Structures are given as structure tokens and as C-alpha cells.
Amino acid sequence: xxxxxxxxxxxxxxxxxxxxxxxxxxxxxxxxxxxxxxxxxxxxxxxxxxxxxxxxxxxxxxxxxxxxxxxxxxxxxxxxxxxxxxxxxxxxxxxxxxxxxxxxxxxxxxxxxxxxxxxxxxxxxxxxxxxxxxxxxxxxxxxxxxxxxxxxxxxxxxxxxxxxxxxxxxxxxxxxxxxxxxxxxxxxxxxxxxxxxxxxxxxxxxxxxxxxxxxxxxxxxxxxxxxxxxxxxxxxxxxxxxxxxxxxxxxxxxxxxxxxxxxxxxxxxxxxxxxxxxxxxxxxxxxxxxxxxxxxxxxxxxxxxxxxxxxxxxxxxxxxxxxxxxxxxxxxxxxxxxxxxxxxxxxxxxxxxxxxxxxxxxxxxxxxxxxxxxxxxxxxxxxxxxxxxxxxxxxxxxxxxxxxxxxxxxxxxxxxxxxxxxxxxxxxxxxxxxxxxxxxxxxxxxxxxxxxxxxxxxxxxxxxxxxxxxxxxx
Amino acid sequence: xxxxxxxxxxxxxxxxxxxxxxxxxxxxxxxxxxxxxxxxxxxxxxxxxxxxxxxxxxxxxxxxxxxxxxxxxxxxxxxxxxxxxxxxxxxxxxxxxxxxxxxxxxxxxxxxxxxxxxxxxxxxxxxxxxxxxxxxxxxxxxxxxxxxxxxxxxxxxxxxxxxxxxxxxxxxxxxxxxxxxxxxxxxxxxxxxxxxxxxxxxxxxxxxxxxxxxxxxxxxxxxxxxxxxxxxxxxxxxxxxxxxxxxxxxxxxxxxxxxxxxxxxxxxxxxxxxxxxxxxxxxxxxxxxxxxxxxxxxxxxxxxxxxxxxxxxxxxxxxxxxxxxxxxxxxxxxxxxxxxxxxxxxxxxxxxxxxxxxxxxxxxxxxxxxxxxxxxxxxxxxxxxxxxxxxxxxxxxxxxxxxxxxxxxxxxxxxxxxxxxxxxxxxxxxxxxxxxxxxxxxxxxxxxxxxxxxxxxxxxxxxxxxxxxxxxxx
Numbered sequence: 001x002x003x004x005x006x007x008x009x010x011x012x013x014x015x016x017x018x019x020x021x022x023x024x025x026x027x028x029x030x031x032x033x034x035x036x037x038x039x040x041x042x043x044x045x046x047x048x049x050x051x052x053x054x055x056x057x058x059x060x061x062x063x064x065x066x067x068x069x070x071x072x073x074x075x076x077x078x079x080x081x082x083x084x085x086x087x088x089x090x091x092x093x094x095x096x097x098x099x100x101x102x103x104x105x106x107x108x109x110x111x112x113x114x115x116x117x118x119x120x121x122x123x124x125x126x127x128x129x130x131x132x133x134x135x136x137x138x139x140x141x142x143x144x145x146x147x148x149x150x151x152x153x154x155x156x157x158x159x160x161x162x163x164x165x166x167x168x169x170x171x172x173x174x175x176x177x178x179x180x181x182x183x184x185x186x187x188x189x190x191x192x193x194x195x196x197x198x199x200x201x202x203x204x205x206x207x208x209x210x211x212x213x214x215x216x217x218x219x220x221x222x223x224x225x226x227x228x229x230x231x232x233x234x235x236x237x238x239x240x241x242x243x244x245x246x247x248x249x250x251x252x253x254x255x256x257x258x259x260x261x262x263x264x265x266x267x268x269x270x271x272x273x274x275x276x277x278x279x280x281x282x283x284x285x286x287x288x289x290x291x292x293x294x295x296x297x298x299x300x301x302x303x304x305x306x307x308x309x310x311x312x313x314x315x316x317x318x319x320x321x322x323x324x325x326x327x328x329x330x331x332x333x334x335x336x337x338x339x340x341x342x343x344x345x346x347x348x349x350x351x352x353x354x355x356x357x358x359x360x361x362x363x364x365x366x367x368x369x370x371x372x373x374x375x376x377x378x379x380x381x382x383x384x385x386x387x388x389x390x391x392x393x394x395x396x397x398x399x400x401x402x403x404x405x406x407x408x409x410x411x412x413x414x415x416x417x418x419x420x421x422x423x424x425x426x427x428x429x430x431x432x433x434x435x436x437x438x439x440x441x442x443x444x445x446x447x448x449x450x451x452x453x454x455x456x457x458x459x460x461x462x463x464x465x466x467x468x469x470x471x472x473x474x
Numbered sequence: 475x476x477x478x479x480x481x482x483x484x485x486x487x488x489x490x491x492x493x494x495x496x497x498x499x500x501x502x503x504x505x506x507x508x509x510x511x512x513x514x515x516x517x518x519x520x521x522x523x524x525x526x527x528x529x530x531x532x533x534x535x536x537x538x539x540x541x542x543x544x545x546x547x548x549x550x551x552x553x554x555x556x557x558x559x560x561x562x563x564x565x566x567x568x569x570x571x572x573x574x575x576x577x578x579x580x581x582x583x584x585x586x587x588x589x590x591x592x593x594x595x596x597x598x599x600x601x602x603x604x605x606x607x608x609x610x611x612x613x614x615x616x617x618x619x620x621x622x623x624x625x626x627x628x629x630x631x632x633x634x635x636x637x638x639x640x641x642x643x644x645x646x647x648x649x650x651x652x653x654x655x656x657x658x659x660x661x662x663x664x665x666x667x668x669x670x671x672x673x674x675x676x677x678x679x680x681x682x683x684x685x686x687x688x689x690x691x692x693x694x695x696x697x698x699x700x701x702x703x704x705x706x707x708x709x710x711x712x713x714x715x716x717x718x719x720x721x722x723x724x725x726x727x728x729x730x731x732x733x734x735x736x737x738x739x740x741x742x743x744x745x746x747x748x749x750x751x752x753x754x755x756x757x758x759x760x761x762x763x764x765x766x767x768x769x770x771x772x773x774x775x776x777x778x779x780x781x782x783x784x785x786x787x788x789x790x791x792x793x794x795x796x797x798x799x800x801x802x803x804x805x806x807x808x809x810x811x812x813x814x815x816x817x818x819x820x821x822x823x824x825x826x827x828x829x830x831x832x833x834x835x836x837x838x839x840x841x842x843x844x845x846x847x848x849x850x851x852x853x854x855x856x857x858x859x860x861x862x863x864x865x866x867x868x869x870x871x872x873x874x875x876x877x878x879x880x881x882x883x884x885x886x887x888x889x890x891x892x893x894x895x896x897x898x899x900x901x902x903x904x905x906x907x908x909x910x911x912x913x914x915x916x917x918x919x920x921x922x923x924x925x926x927x928x929x930x931x932x933x934x935x936x937x938x939x940x941x942x943x944x945x946x947x948x
Contacts, residue, residue: 005848007566020490023577073590090579092481103497116547201675371530374479
């Protein structure tokens, strides 16, 4: 006899609507949870059964366990009091876009496996070029093109790989030129580039960490000196990463000067603006991106600050042919008419993964829901709040500010010892009322407050500052 | 004046519930859509506005465009008449798990950034070890451990990287031993390993494609001969990939014999069972996995056949310390107490990406909804249907069967020319009534029917076979 263990559409309607309400309730109450989870290692696991159930269970049982077992182990990234790391935002239209993508369940590895998945992605990526004042040659309709990668880590890896192939004329292997390749970052560049260097088989002793200036931005003259020195020693420079908004302190590397050096020495120039890239929706912050025209590749993450669920990294290249040549492999079972005619984009050839889901939906929903106007407003507000916080810190007797925040990250410290600041951070985080993280710059411990959570408003920043001063006094 | 462009919880409730109904409606009607999209290249894009909207739009406008512009460009992977490639399944509990994950919007890069995200993943991965009869040392509570990767491509890459590090004693760079590394696959291994070899900087001329037997399974003696020959020539074998259920024909490599060769020559043994791995929920199919005990790493994709939304690849290693040592990088801004004490798993060190979403939720929901019993039933049914289709093909005068399907992939062809079979496939796919793909084996064109879509039942397979015979006659 035929059995059916699947959830029926009727059950899906019922449970789905309850879950929609659950999520709406969550956002209405998220401020009441301690931001940083207070559980100890193993607390969650020990409450879970040691074996998978033999018999199916009703959906209510799962949701009851979500409430009882999972929620205490959640650090609330969607709390307006989350100021840690860089944000990883959601928004209503984005969650619904993710839901629709999950419901349709299509694979976008090839154009043919769902043309809309590819074409909407190309269109939305091109929209962003205009909306954010990015170089026009990044458009898919020009020489370049954009693709949604999962993370800035994989975007950096794709850039590294394409850079190597270009430099070695697509003959990369472990002998010959490849063994003399050298890459350049600053001491402040995100660790994902170092990880990428390891992954691609270039020893990390071939990664040069260029020194930075007093604003933690790469020194172009130091870069050029190192390039010359390496070439003199028989090395082959192939990749430079510049950053708009470093993770530690939001420093902005001088893209134009770095880009000109890259052109001069024929080196791939990648620009990482994972967090701060979203600021380019506001014309008044685009001066920080001056020189991006010289970049071979560029990445920023709507899943950080553009109210779009993880994962959604926008990765652009100036010359898509190089990227595709780097990453394409076409086995027989993936051959199809549209691909063979060359009339389409097959995004499988733009990243390491083969499979890919319909991620453009959520980004499309977000852009249409907010409009360029709404995005400008909320991003501008976050930056305004960061500057306001910076101004409070500057007038405080006990605290010092690292620098004027170019975007939405405020680095500051109590004038007491590093040990004091560490303890202050731990106490603040353990209070559950806010969550912030730290960095070390020039050997000194600094508190970091990133003001970029979707729902963070003036009142949250003001209360956080009040709490920080209060706890520092205790 | 403070403005607010965000979707309110009230709007989210309303639009979310409408979208839940839309998805339920979709699953009730999915059979009425042509399976393979019939649009031409550019058809979707040209209907989309050239610029992002300046003003925000109501959610209804987006959903109206989804219906009008997007749906014609969808290839319906969730149709029970989808027999192409390998499936990429969804199910009710999985879609809801994905929705909950999007709603919570947490990052699981570190244990501390949401302990439940890490601990539930470890627990569910360990559940699967017992539920599927996998080697007990794959458990996180033993020497090994499991992690959810996005795809089998990245699982293979992680395995390759760990294999290289182990073989070069964690001193991998472009000189010395690394320049003599050689990897081994069969002629039938998935192209992702070749892509991984390129990514990691080992020229594809260092990838040996070992010949296969009459069942398209790797010949162990040919592997051993090649290993000996390479070592004699000064190469260093570091990686062998065996497959349970190849993409072309579902061939099963002899894991035990390959594994013993790998032990003998101290080579990393990775087993890829991306599609067919799910069959191990049924004890009667576990003989195909004999020898998996000898594997250093193993991957299978619940996002293919276990009713779990993409992306969800289960990746296991026998020795987690090697994988972690291979992929860990700890910058200052990610340091935290739990990590420093070493009491927790930080899954960031188990893959290339830093960020990761809460993917264990959907897998947990699926396992609990179906129970082991429900999963066994539906997987067993798909395999039974594949065998039934195979029996019909065998008794047909006009068609021939490639081989007895070990799992759920049926390869067959009309006894006429390759050209005839190609035309037959194109006509079947253009009819919109079913979607199937092809492969080429020993120079001959074969049709592939993968019977593994969540909702595929006897009636769909029977109607597909009827349609195939009918169209072949025309």
C-alpha cells in the first residue's frame, strides 16, 4: 500500500502561517532577549536526544523545542542592540524573498536550469551599478559582470584565482611562473585573503602585508617599494587587495593610487568593501570609492548592511571572460543547447560551487521594497548615528575615540588600561543589554561598535552609550 | 523627522501568510507547468525595468511580477515530472526550516556567535552517522566530525586541501613537495574534483583519471599501477576520490579495495556520494558503502535526495584536527573566550567561507518530520520505481537498458542512432510534460532518468515511460 509521510499542502499552510506569526512576534520582542547568548559550551547539545527519531513528529513538537532548547542558544543578530562584528542583516522583504526561493527550490547552475534565476540576477547586479555609482564596465551588458557569491571570502578567492590565471596565461600549475607569484594586502586586510592564498596553494610566505598609515590605510609608496623589491628578487606580483572599510577600524585604502600602481605593474586589483560598500548608495559617501574604476574586481555584501539575508555577496569583475575561463569545466551531463550557443550566462562558471539557489529574489525584493530612496535614508541614518556617538565620545572625559568614523564603525576605548577595557566589554556583553566586540590596533585594545543593524535607531545608540558610561564607572 | 521604510511586523504577517498560501498553491499546481522553461535567452531580462526603482513599491507589485515575469522562466525542479540531472529537493518541513533560519538571521561562524547553531549541527550530523550506518569515528564526539558544507564541490575542495596539508606536513607552498603532488579520480568522477584541483593550484595534468570497468566503476588494480608508476617517477600521491553513485551512470566504486590501497600508500581517501549517499538510510542498500570505514572524508547531499533544501551537503572527516589545522585563521577581531579555551567547535575552520547561516534547522526539521521510518519509505520507493522502470525498458523491443540501477538512476536508450535519441530527448523536454537529461558513456548517447523528486510516484514514472514510447514512435 502506498504511504505518504510528506507534509501536505494543507499542513504547510497551517504551520507556515504559524511560523510567519512566530517570526513577526520574534521581531516585536527581540529587544527583550539578552543579545549575546548566555549558555555554556555543551548546554544545548546535552538537551537534544542522542538519536534521530524513528517515527515522525508533529511540527508543533519542533517549534516547542525551538522555543525551549534553541532560543536560549541564539545570539540575537537581529536585535537593534547588536553592535558586534559587522552586522548580518535581515528585513521583511528579504526574509520573504528567501522563503520564495526555498519554495521554488530551483537550481541556477546553468541558464537552462531556470532562466529567470540567471537573468534576474544579472539585471539586479546591473541595477546596483547605476544605483551605487559603480564603474559602468562592471555591468554584464559591458565587458564585465556581476554575480552573487555566498561570501566575500569566496569572492576574494575567485578574484585570486582569476588573477593567477591571467598572470600565468591560463597555464597555472605548480611549476614555472606560479611558483614565483606574490600577493599584496595591507596589515588590516580581512583574513579571508590569507585563507584564499592558502587554499590556492600559494604559501602564506608569499603574501606581503604592506604597512599602513596613521589612519590604518595602506601606504601606496610602501606597496610600490615592495613590488619593486620582489620583482628584483625574481618574484611575480599578481594580486593586490585594497579595502574600503577594514574590519578592525573601517579604514579606507587609497584606491586610486593603489590602482595606478597595479596598472603600472600589470597586477590584478581587487577591492573588498564587504561591509562599507553599501554606503555607496548615498552619493555623499562615494568619494571613498574614488579609484574603483581601476579595479579588476570588487565585492560588497548586501547580507551585511543592505537588509538582505545572508548569503548575498555582490561580486563584480571588469572582464568576465577571464573569470569564466578560470572557473569553467563542462562535463557531458551539463551540456545543453543554450550554453553551446554561447548566448547565455552560466553562473556555475563564476564561482567554485556548481549548485546555486535563487538568491537574486531576496535582493530584488529588498531593492523594490525600499527603493533607492529608502536605502539611502536608512544607511545615511546609521552613519549619522555613528558620527553622533563619536561626538559624544570626544566630549567625554573618560573615553577616547580612535578616529572620525568614515562610515558606521566607531572605535573607542576607556582611557584606563587594556585590561579595564576588556573587563568592561565582558561585563557589557554579559549584561545581555548590548553586544559589542573589540580589536587590537598598534598593540592597544579598542572597543568596536558597528551601527548597522536594520532596526537600530537613535534611542538604541543613546542607551548603549549610557550603559557603557555607567558600567565603566562601576 | 525620523522616517521608517522598513516592513512592519504587521505587513510581514499579512504578506508572509499570502506567500505561504502562494507556495502551497504552487505545490498543488506544479504538475500543470511545463517542467523545462520554454523562454528564450533574454526573454526575462528584457521585461525588467532598466533601473532600480527610486521609490519603494508594495509587496503585491513584486508578487505580481513573480507571477507574470519570473514564473515563465522557472524550470520546475519541484515537479514530480522532473527526472533531469540529480534532483534538488524540497519538502514542507525543510522550507519552513529555511524560513525560520532566515527569520532568526544568525551567523554561525563561531560557536559564540550563536551556540545553538553549532551544537544543533554537530548533534544532527552525529544522528545521521547512526541513522545511516556510517563509520562511528565520523562523529564529532569521536576523532572525526561532521559539518554542513554548501555543496559537494566545496566538500571535495576541503578534502583536497586537508589531504595536501597532511601529506606536506602543513608546510604547503608552491615549492618542494607540493610541486610533485598527484591526485586520482576515475574517468567517471564528478567534475568538481577537477575544479578543486585547479583551484588549489595543482595543474590538472597532475590529476590521473583511472580507467573503469564494464560497470563504470574504478579499477583498483589500475589505480595501484598508476600510483606505483607515479611514485617511481618521483611524484607524491596525496588524494584519491571514490564515488558511490556517479553522476553519469550511478556507478559504485569498490570502496574497500580502493581504501586498502590508500592505506597502503598513505593517501587521503575521499568518498563522494552526493546523490546516492541518502540511500544509506535503508539498511538494504548499505552494502554499496562497504569500505567507507577506510575513508578519510565523506560527503553526501541531503539537498539532493533527502527532501532538504539546497544548500545542505553533509561532510564528514575521520580526523577533525587535520581539517581544522588546514583551514583555521584567527584574526584578533574574532577572538573570544570560548574559542580560546578550546571547549567548542568553530565551524568557520571547517570550510573556506567565514560566514555561515543556520542550516542545521532545516535538516533537523526534515529528520524529525519524516522520522527514520518515513525517510526509509520514500527513498526505498524511489529505488523501487527505478527498478520497475528498468524492468519495463528491458522487456521493450525498442529500448535498451544500460545496467541494473543500483539506486534510483535509470540509463537507457532507444536502439536507433544517437541522433535519434538526442531528438527524442529534445522533443520530450520541449513537450513540457517531463524533463530528463543525457550522458555519453563509451562514446554512446544515453538518456538519464533520475527518480528522486520528493513528490514523484508510480503514476509519474508510468506516464513518463508511456510518453517516451509514444514520442519515439512518432
